[in-house]
Amino acid sequence: MQQIINFLIRYKTFLLYLLLLLISFVFTFQSHSYHQSKFLNSANYISGSLYAFSDNFTSYFALREENEALLKENEVLRHQLYNQESYAASPDSSKAAYKVLRGKVVKNSFSGQRNYITIDQGKSDSIAQDMGVITDKGILGIVENTSNGFASVQSILNDKSKINAKIKNSNHFGSLVWDTKKYTTVQLIDIPRLAPLSIGDTIVTGAMSSIFPENIPIGTISKFDLDSSKSFYFIDIALFNDMTNVKNVYIIQDLNRAEVLELEAETQTDDR
Amino acid sequence: MIGNSFFINALRFTLLVLVQVLVFNRLDFFGFINPMIYVLFVYWYPIKENRSTFLIISFLLGLCVDIFSDTLAINTAASVTIAYFRPVLMRFVFGVNYEFQSFKLNNSTKAQQITFLALLIVIHHLTYFTLEIFSFANGSLIVQKTLIIGLATLILCLLLISLFSTKKE
Numbered sequence: 001m002q003q004i005i006n007f008l009i010r011y012k013t014f015l016l017y018l019l020l021l022l023i024s025f026v027f028t029f030q031s032h033s034y035h036q037s038k039f040l041n042s043a044n045y046i047s048g049s050l051y052a053f054s055d056n057f058t059s060y061f062a063l064r065e066e067n068e069a070l071l072k073e074n075e076v077l078r079h080q081l082y083n084q085e086s087y088a089a090s091p092d093s094s095k096a097a098y099k100v101l102r103g104k105v106v107k108n109s110f111s112g113q114r115n116y117i118t119i120d121q122g123k124s125d126s127i128a129q130d131m132g133v134i135t136d137k138g139i140l141g142i143v144e145n146t147s148n149g150f151a152s153v154q155s156i157l158n159d160k161s162k163i164n165a166k167i168k169n170s171n172h173f174g175s176l177v178w179d180t181k182k183y184t185t186v187q188l189i190d191i192p193r194l195a196p197l198s199i200g201d202t203i204v205t206g207a208m209s210s211i212f213p214e215n216i217p218i219g220t221i222s223k224f225d226l227d228s229s230k231s232f233y234f235i236d237i238a239l240f241n242d243m244t245n246v247k248n249v250y251i252i253q254d255l256n257r258a259e260v261l262e263l264e265a266e267t268q269t270d271d272r
Numbered sequence: 273m274i275g276n277s278f279f280i281n282a283l284r285f286t287l288l289v290l291v292q293v294l295v296f297n298r299l300d301f302f303g304f305i306n307p308m309i310y311v312l313f314v315y316w317y318p319i320k321e322n323r324s325t326f327l328i329i330s331f332l333l334g335l336c337v338d339i340f341s342d343t344l345a346i347n348t349a350a351s352v353t354i355a356y357f358r359p360v361l362m363r364f365v366f367g368v369n370y371e372f373q374s375f376k377l378n379n380s381t382k383a384q385q386i387t388f389l390a391l392l393i394v395i396h397h398l399t400y401f402t403l404e405i406f407s408f409a410n411g412s413l414i415v416q417k418t419l420i421i422g423l424a425t426l427i428l429c430l431l432l433i434s435l436f437s438t439k440k441e
């Protein structure tokens with residue numbers, strides 16, 4: 001007994017080090033296979049408010065450009081609206097499949113392996129996990145964690161990100177992933193070899209996800225090659241979005257998501 | 273005197289975390305270089321303090337940076353590691369005389385100070401990028417990132433040290 005106590009006292013620094021290292025490993029590896037840690041994320045009150053505070057200052061520098069971009073987007077939207085066949089001034093909200101909420105980026109990152117973006121909308125603005133986040137140019141990511149006033153968004157520049165996407169004109173679909181190398185390029189995999197491809201083709205979100213609506217732009221094909229099995233393409237996509245400069249975003253809530261998920265779960269239990 | 277040292281360290285802790293998350297995490301020089309200057313806390317921390325307290329403070333330092341930068345607990349693991357290995361590195365760089373009562377970081381030569389800081393940064397960055405990339409297939413990427421970003425961190429830390437140095441020439 002005496003010897004055990006002596007041992008503990010002698011190596012107490014080393015044991016403390018091991019304990020602290022173990023805690024940090026637990027925090028690092030306990031996270032769900034594609035979700036970030038529940039406790040350690042910047043969507044909490046303290047870091048959220050600090051980022052919002054610093055954003056209050058820095059956002060002034062880009063105010064003119066942001067205004068310009070928003071006006072341009074309005075112009076495009078009005079053009080689409082007035083050229084629609086059945087133009088209704090107030091669309092029937094009961095039939096809507098998606099609800100769009102607006103938000104502002106308070107913290108962005110794109111240089112790591114797993115990038116997260118923090119936005120200034122949270123639970124109290126009815127933001128919840130697994131809602132899609134887009135800008136006027138294209139997709140940005142998926143909501144991951146929320147606190148009362150803030151939400152952290154898993155960027156498409158994240159090696160855990162996997163989003164259903166398709167080629168716009170042929171409807172062949174695959175998965176959108178990121179190889180962590182360049183923040184201007186993401187990859188589309190699992191497109192079968194027989195799909196006709198050419199450089200410059202547009203890639204949009206597919207209909208298989210209950211997160212994003214179909215046909216939200218992602219980017220254009222910049223390079224394609226067959227993968228090691230020689231039966232699928234490995235495609236590099238140049239993003240429409242400049243991931244280093246995002247400010248105003250839209251959060252999309254799929255109103256049918258709960259129903260779709262319930263149906264899928266039911267089908268799976270029936271199969272067993 | 274104890275109150276004074278406590279106050280200085282608390283202020284240093286807060287300022288380094290704030291500067292790290294508000295300035296250096298957004299630097300993105302060449303698209304990927306974000307120096308991790310909060311390592312300076314471990315470099316500046318008083319030598320004669322209790323080692324267990326030092327480990328716990330370093331743990332909290334890493335945790336604060338992690339919460340702000342959404343990096344799970346990778347910074348925590350890296351900063352606890354350099355805090356633990358600091359005495360070993362000091363004995364290696366300064367010889368046995370660092371244990372004497374009169375030893376001060378300012379009294380050692382420039383070369384010794386830079387070696388000590390560089391070793392801290394290399395160990396910190398190696399731990400950090402090993403955990404971040406977490407695959408030995410990408411071993412060359414880990415080494416590459418450690419060297420490039422480590423060099424950037426070293427240069428910025430040296431600049432900050434000379435900026436806040438109290439030594440009068």
